[in-house]
Amino acid sequence: MCIGIPGQIVALHDQQPDHAWAQVCGMRREVNIALVGGENRQALIGCWVLIHVGFALSKLDEQEAQETLAALHAMEEVEADVALFLGRGEAR
Template identity: 45%
Template sequence: MCLGIPGRIVAIVDEDAMLATVDVSGVRRAVDVVCVATPGRPLADLVGAWVLVHVGFAMSLIDEEEAAATLRVLAEIGEAEAELEAIRTGSVELPSPPVIPAAT
């Protein structure tokens, strides 16, 4: 599954390379903003904007409300992941999966 993670643009790193620093839940990374930049406008106009970040690119602009809702969903997924991890580590008994013979 491919996720876009909400982050806020906090600084422009390199105007020519179209790189900005994005804060994603307290982690700051350089991100390419070519997909969200407005031609003819300075990148500095993007500082403070919320974006969806995927594999090092800001893919789209979003509003703060959408960012907050997406972060809530991701937190819920994280809670689900913790429960799945409990299942993986044996905290919950599961039936044994069927044995599939190896192809020859």
């Protein structure tokens, strides 16, 4: 299953200009922001992005991000793979 998850950019990486830190389901993860960064990387802080395999693919507004997270959390109860993706489950 291929799935992207919303995360909020909370900080820029000190040593890698195309990387930032995103808050994803309560965990801080390093993501590549080359596809969404543009000229003003600082403006990304606080933005919501759709993350897939460590890459921020696009920007989202907060409402869309929250709705997507709510749908993923609802799926988590019936789909073990989603729980793994959200960092809450264990591999079988």
